[in-house]
Amino acid sequence: MTEIAEEFSTGTGNTRNVDARRHVPGEPSMWFFVIGDLIIFGVYFVSYMYYRGQDQDMFLQGHAKLNLNIGAVNTVVLVTSSLFVALGTAAARAGKAPDALRLFGIALACGAAFPLLKLFEYIPEITAGMTPGTNLFFMYYYVMTGMHLCHVLLGLVILCFVIRNLRGPAKPRISFVETGATYWHMVDIVWLVLFALLYLMR
């Protein structure tokens, strides 16, 4: 309900002015989605930590089996992609549609690398017999990274639509660009936490 009220108060404002105070980037209804999604992932993270405490040895053994290299490269890839999305959004707002198009293209390419790398991570693990049925750590690993992967794929589709919007003959809709960017950054944030929880912590 507050979303509607906020939309009412901010939506009519000038969306092109980045320095305007109290500007909600993108559509407020997308923020409703993003915050809800962050909360659901949050519940997953916290329950993961709780069950980790029940059997630390099993989880520590699981951490050691993950491929830290691919995990780290994927993190850098997503953060880089996020940077280009942020730069692209700024360019689109400044009216430089060709620049924005190029930047979003790079972001899309980086984003597309993520599922590919993930594939190279999953396949050796599954063939080595580490499946969701192995133990609770791997169940969490596959469920959380799998859910995140679904979000990445959806995000790639959204980025394609943003690019089409920027390329189209009509003037690009900045609010749509911002909406797509917001979603993509959320995917990035979730991965940053996942990276720490699955690959880094001891």
Add this chain to the structure above:
Amino acid sequence: MKAYLRNPLTFVWALLTAVIVSSWAWLTALATDVRKATEETFATMGGAAHHLNTTITVVVLLAAAVKAQLVIWLFMEVRHAPTWLKATTSGWLVALFALLLGFYFAAQ
């Protein structure tokens, strides 16, 4: 292109990447001996485990919180957003990491 290099967002990105890469290098160096054992036993599920390490966990989780906050604040432009949005995202972040660390230490 120079304008992009000088863009504050690029500095943020460089900072994020530096943190990621250094934690990667740090943990790789720490775990070299363990990893060797792990790769040998990759197929058999017995493999060596990491050791419980509170320092690593706290550093890594706090770094993740800072990274997430940077992305929210600067990439997502919540810095310019109305107060309710700032409060919601910060509240999420603080609550999440408080609970994560709380459950982590509750198990020790």
Add this chain to the structure above:
Amino acid sequence: MTTSVAANTKGQRILLWTVPPAGALFALAYFLFPVFSPPLSPTMTPEQVAAFFAENVTGILGVAILCNLIACSLVPLFAVTAVQISRTATSSSVFTYAYILCVGVGLTAFILADYCWGIAAFRPDRDPQLISLLNDMAWFFFIAPVGTIIVQNLCLAISIYLDARSDPIFPRWVAHFNIVIAALLIPSAFSILHKSGPLAFNGAVSFTLRLSVFAIYIVVMFVVLLGVVNRQGSEGEALA
């Protein structure tokens, strides 16, 4: 535009006339089906059920195949009913949709019942436990469509009551009739609770009553729909 409208009611009449042969085939299947004459009692043990299937393989398999072929042949009757529900002057298509969904769900249950009986008869030397299990599953699936038929009848009845036309699509007694039929079908849902007596699933009230009520319903609705479609004339509105 006028030509397509004229073709509209012709199509409805063609489909409607596929119902009598379908009904005849269903009646044939009913009288040939060994499981129904008399219905197997729930007090039989799994071994007795398996023995019954072993003795009546040909009959059960024959009817299962026949029903497999004709299971959906009453669809045209329901489809024409759905078209006529969408023509009643209510504020939305909500009951048309509910009616169509109910038909889909109920028919699937009926087909699954037929499959279970067919699979049980396909290899009668199977473990008696499994034969009996398939037979019981079939009975459950066979009773389940009662729930959807009741809702279907209520959707039709409410649409008739709420039809705001000065010259209603359906005569009003059809609504009363549908409600009476729905009420008569209710006891058969409770048949699974009783092991013997008239309320058991092989008893007079729940088994014989249900099937005869349904048969009467199909005949009456066929005649009613013939009249309704004939009166539709050249008027045709798009439905859902």
Add this chain to the structure above:
Amino acid sequence: MTKSVAPASEPATTRSRPWRKSRKLDQWIAFWSVPFFFSVFGVVFVPLSWMMPPRSPSSPQAQIVDFMHSHNLLIACAVLILAFGLGPVSNAVYLMQIKRMSVSPVFRYTVMMGAITGTIVGMLFPLFCFGLGAFRPGYAPAILAMLYDFGYLAFIGSLGCFCIMWMAFGLAIILDKNSILPKWLGYYTVWQYVSELIAAPVWIAKSGPFAWNGLMTFWLAMTLFVSWQFIVYVCIFRAIKNQPDDELENAWLEPEPASTDTLPRASA
């Protein structure tokens, strides 16, 4: 930008009429059947049969046999047989709102097909699985244990049909230009259906948070689903209420002055 702020101007004509004369009576009957249906559903599953909250997938066989033999399961099945036909009515209420949107009919046909398959796997299957053990005595414990698994997995682990159905529903809301339902509800629906996917591990885990009675796969998914369902109904209530009289499908029948003889005679 401000599309989701639906003009709440309620036509004055609907307010003055008694409910039995309401021109949207058909929609209201269908709408109010839904809470009734869900209460029956809840009573059957929880206090009557204790099928829900789900029993553990790793409970010992003797306990499973005891449960499968309980007479209340048969009563629950009988009530379900009578009530499950109302499931399609609740889906019809969604469908009607999608029909009013500015989107292609392909969305409502998708929801329609998803609703049929969803009703079959979600209601029909648990119904026969849980009824059979008590129906005929003499089944081997192994068979009862199989039915137990079948019932719970079919009920909690049915994923795809609902996903496609809610995806079409959510997309229709997001793409709609008539502001029938608020846009944030579309996004809410999208995460509801993504969270439906997370029930997949019930097919693997036999205990812990991802089993079919687990914290994540049952309790979290159920909390999300129930709150979503509730909010959707509130939104649909407002959508029906705010539908102007001249948009009704029987609007052609009755010009402005309401003459009594063309009004629906609710003789039931």
